Amino acid sequence: MIEAIVARIKQGHRTMRFPKEPVPLPERFRGYPVVKGSACPPDCRACVDACPTGAVTLEPALSVDMGKCLFCPSCSRACPHGAIEFSKDWRLAANRREDLVVTEGDERRLAQALEKKMLSLFGRSLKFRSVVAGSCNACDADTNVLSTIGWDLGRFGIQFVASPRHADGLWVTGPVTEHMREALLLTYEAIPAPKLVVANGACAINGGPFIGSPEAHDGVGDLLPVDLYIPGCPPHPVTILDGLLRLLDKVK
Amino acid sequence: MTNDFYRLYNGSAIQRCNIPSLDQDEFLQKVLDAVDSGWRVCSYFGVPAGRELELYALLAPKAGGQLGIASTKVSGGRLPSLTPFCPQLHLFEREIAEQYGVVFENHPWGKPVRFQKALRLVEESEASLPALPGVMDFYQVQGDEIHEVAVGPVHAGIIEPGHFRFQCYGEKVLHLEIALGYQHRGLEEMLIGGPHRVTLNQMETVAGDTTVGHTVAYAMVVEALAAVAVPARAHALRGVAMELERLANHTGDLGAISGDVGFLPTASFCGRIRGDFLNMTAELCGSRFSRGLIVPGGVGFDCTPLQADALRNRVAAARRDLSNATELMWHTPSALGRLEGTGRVSEQTALDLGLVGPAARACGVNRDVRRDHPFGIYSLTQIPVETLKTGDVFARAMVRWLEAEKSLDYLDEQLKQLPAGNVEVEVGTLACNHMAIALTEGWRGEVCHVALTDERGRFSRYKIVDPSFHNWSGLAMALRNEQISDFPLCNKSFNLSYCGFDL
Ligand code: SF4
Ligand code: SF4
Numbered sequence: 001m002i003e004a005i006v007a008r009i010k011q012g013h014r015t016m017r018f019p020k021e022p023v024p025l026p027e028r029f030r031g032y033p034v035v036k037g038s039a040c041p042p043d044c045r046a047c048v049d050a051c052p053t054g055a056v057t058l059e060p061a062l063s064v065d066m067g068k069c070l071f072c073p074s075c076s077r078a079c080p081h082g083a084i085e086f087s088k089d090w091r092l093a094a095n096r097r098e099d100l101v102v103t104e105g106d107e108r109r110l111a112q113a114l115e116k117k118m119l120s121l122f123g124r125s126l127k128f129r130s131v132v133a134g135s136c137n138a139c140d141a142d143t144n145v146l147s148t149i150g151w152d153l154g155r156f157g158i159q160f161v162a163s164p165r166h167a168d169g170l171w172v173t174g175p176v177t178e179h180m181r182e183a184l185l186l187t188y189e190a191i192p193a194p195k196l197v198v199a200n201g202a203c204a205i206n207g208g209p210f211i212g213s214p215e216a217h218d219g220v221g222d223l224l225p226v227d228l229y230i231p232g233c234p235p236h237p238v239t240i241l242d243g244l245l246r247l248l249d250k251v252k
Numbered sequence: 253m254t255n256d257f258y259r260l261y262n263g264s265a266i267q268r269c270n271i272p273s274l275d276q277d278e279f280l281q282k283v284l285d286a287v288d289s290g291w292r293v294c295s296y297f298g299v300p301a302g303r304e305l306e307l308y309a310l311l312a313p314k315a316g317g318q319l320g321i322a323s324t325k326v327s328g329g330r331l332p333s334l335t336p337f338c339p340q341l342h343l344f345e346r347e348i349a350e351q352y353g354v355v356f357e358n359h360p361w362g363k364p365v366r367f368q369k370a371l372r373l374v375e376e377s378e379a380s381l382p383a384l385p386g387v388m389d390f391y392q393v394q395g396d397e398i399h400e401v402a403v404g405p406v407h408a409g410i411i412e413p414g415h416f417r418f419q420c421y422g423e424k425v426l427h428l429e430i431a432l433g434y435q436h437r438g439l440e441e442m443l444i445g446g447p448h449r450v451t452l453n454q455m456e457t458v459a460g461d462t463t464v465g466h467t468v469a470y471a472m473v474v475e476a477l478a479a480v481a482v483p484a485r486a487h488a489l490r491g492v493a494m495e496l497e498r499l500a501n502h503t504g505d506l507g508a509i510s511g512d513v514g515f516l517p518t519a520s521f522c523g524r525i526r527g528d529f530l531n532m533t534a535e536l537c538g539s540r541f542s543r544g545l546i547v548p549g550g551v552g553f554d555c556t557p558l559q560a561d562a563l564r565n566r567v568a569a570a571r572r573d574l575s576n577a578t579e580l581m582w583h584t585p586s587a588l589g590r591l592e593g594t595g596r597v598s599e600q601t602a603l604d605l606g607l608v609g610p611a612a613r614a615c616g617v618n619r620d621v622r623r624d625h626p627f628g629i630y631s632l633t634q635i636p637v638e639t640l641k642t643g644d645v646f647a648r649a650m651v652r653w654l655e656a657e658k659s660l661d662y663l664d665e666q667l668k669q670l671p672a673g674n675v676e677v678e679v680g681t682l683a684c685n686h687m688a689i690a691l692t693e694g695w696r697g698e699v700c701h702v703a704l705t706d707e708r709g710r711f712s713r714y715k716i717v718d719p720s721f722h723n724w725s726g727l728a729m730a731l732r733n734e735q736i737s738d739f740p741l742c743n744k745s746f747n748l749s750y751c752g753f754d755l
Contacts, residue, residue, distance in 0.1 A: 004584075007517060007521070007580050010576055011573060026531065026535045026538060028534070029534065029538050030538050052452070052453045070543070071539070071543070073544065074449075130409075132410070132435075134434075134436075135435075136461075136751055137459065137460040137749065137750075138460030138463070140411065141504075144410050145527060149520045149523065149524055150524045160410055177434065177435060177436055178436075179367060179385040180413060183405050183406050187406055209450055210437045210439075210442070213437055214438055214441070215368070215369075215436055216437050216438065233457075233543065234540075234541065
């Protein structure tokens with residue numbers, strides 16, 4: 001007992017103060033892409049040719065689709081003109097699929113808060129049931145992290161629960177393998193309405209590295225209505241938390 | 253006796269025509285003989301050749317550091333199963349049967365592995381296997397007071413899907429059968445014709461928690477096929493990434509095991525310390541899961557002297573926290589009481605099933621690719637291999653801690669003396685009609701990649717064996733005669749990959 005108390009003192013208090021204070025991010029962290037199509041000389045398509053998932057397009061203007069992006073970062077390495085660079089901005093989540101496409105001069109379209117009625121239902125207690133549907137597990141690991149003492153997700157009233165009957169929303173990771181499709185849809189059905197769907201990670205949004213696989217569905221978008229898209233491969237825990245807090249109107 | 257296998261070293265490539273092609277009976281006999289004399293099966297897979305199927309066996313002798321490979325052609329779509337004599341082949345044979353519609357006669361357990369569509373049918377057999385995952389006959393026990401428990405595919409936590417079928421007598425588990433396949437993404441199929449632009453990213457996500465283990469193996473295969481030498485500095489940084497990955501996962505597991513016996517201090521401390529290791533990885537490459545770090549030809553990011561020093565300090569701090577957190581558990585009799593004697597796997601069972609990694613070492617099986625088939629930096633400096641004898645949850649936890657200690661030493665040593673020079677070399681085209689092999693010691697155990705190229709230097713077959721493929725049956729054995737309530741604990745102590753198995 002004494003030993004446990006001494007250890008407790010040694011290990012200290014570690015719950016971070018986010019969102020009041022920022023989370024320290026590593027120097028090489030890759031967040032929101034800074035896209036400068038105006039820097040591109042005509043006929044250059046180095047970034048498009050380098051991108052593994054087809055996230056970069058030139059028509060009508062240079063843009064990066066964060067829904068497909070793995071933040072790998074082959075495109076910025078391939079570009080000699082600095083037309084695509086990744087900033088340290090962790091805020092990536094959006095409500096609409098098209099809001100994930102980044103083009104020069106576009107306004108930021110971050111995730112918006114739920115409408116009033118939903119907010120009064122979920123604002124102080126939001127429970128998710130997670131379904132892993134072909135994920136490599138990294139997305140899940142960094143979701144699980146949120147429940148550790150450092151992040152302490154519970155202080156925002158958000159929790160992951162064991163039964164869909166206790167849940168307010170479905171949390172999807174993975175490209176949705178054909179073998180998980182039915183289990184995913186049944187779990188969704190078992191959640192009482194009104195309910196939310198979160199697509200966490202490139203796989204769940206658009207197939208991720210498994211985009212185009214004959215054994216998977218390129219994400220959950222064609223199967224269920226998605227309320228929150230969280231880009232990344234995997235999304236950093238702070239990206240996930242930021243998305244959730246925006247949904248609940250706890251950060252602006 | 254085993255001279256019919258072509259001998260080669262880890263991370264090398266040979267011309268396909270040099271792989272001995274034996275007559276079917278001879279091949280099967282040689283494989284059996286080799287296993288009888290202590291060789292181990294690293295990989296066993298099929299490759300379509302016209303209307304026929306070739307089988308390749310990659311085996312590891314007990315000592316000497318080499319590997320042996322041989323092949324045969326299956327005639328008539330049927331061949332005798334070796335499983336009754338060599339249990340470590342049971343899943344490999346089931347996999348080949350499922351992928352190519354061949355029949356292994358007298359296989360005692362001929363069931364689907366991942367419920368995947370056949371990659372290609374060799375003969376027109378009735379191999380239209382059920383495509384619905386989990387739909388098959390499970391092993392059943394009958395009698396008074398016998399009951400069956402079915403769990404999954406969707407489990408309680410945020411965890412990958414699988415289906416477990418327990419045959420119980422009261423609380424006691426007589427048998428556990430594990431049905432996987434839910435995570436099947438069709439990876440090996442997508443690799444054919446590669447390397448494609450997305451191949452490296454797919455290798456990073458074979459199992460997301462083993463990004464380094466798998467990408468280093470992939471890089472080694474490509475480098476062997478392109479005949480390029482990786483700079484020493486890149487090798488050292490790969491080693492650093494490899495050990496950081498091991499530390500993060502071992503720490504996470506120690507915490508999870510502690511949590512599962514209800515001992516929360518260690519659980520909550522380790523949950524955070526695991527994050528410290530992930531964040532150190534992110535210092536190297538911007539990603540907590542080493543994405544973008546390992547590339548064929550070297551590493552994608554260099555480490556500045558300043559970063560190396562900072563990392564060493566962080567490693568030292570994490571060591572203090574981790575020893576403090578785990579010692580608590582080792583000093584708490586009530587926690588140890590739950591770990592000791594639970595979920596035992598005997599050394600013989602481990603050998604028979606071909607277990608790898610900490611799960612094997614906890615049963616006294618002394619195998620570790622870093623020492624037995626050294627690659628990269630491990631050819632120069634070795635990490636001591638830790639084994640325990642008892643094969644229980646305690647041993648699997650303790651082996652993790654002992655390994656973590658060694659990894660911490662290693663990191664400190666490597667970061668002090670990173671070799672000078674560049675970190676990446678250009679990789680040209682791949683050799684045509686070659687085969688390359690690579691083994692690495694991922695944190696779960698042996699990762700094995702084999703690539704075969706066609707006449708254009710593209711992959712005509714790429715076979716991956718994740719350590720979980722060897723180890724899932726170990727978990728099933730660990731549960732025998734245990735209380736069903738001990739399943740989560742046993743499961744956690746193995747912590748196997750679903751997607752790495754299902755690919
Ligand atoms: S960082 Fe994103 S957009 Fe750029 S190459 Fe990688 S996946 Fe494509
Ligand atoms: S998005 Fe990336 S990290 Fe997440 S499950 Fe898919 S491959 Fe893994």
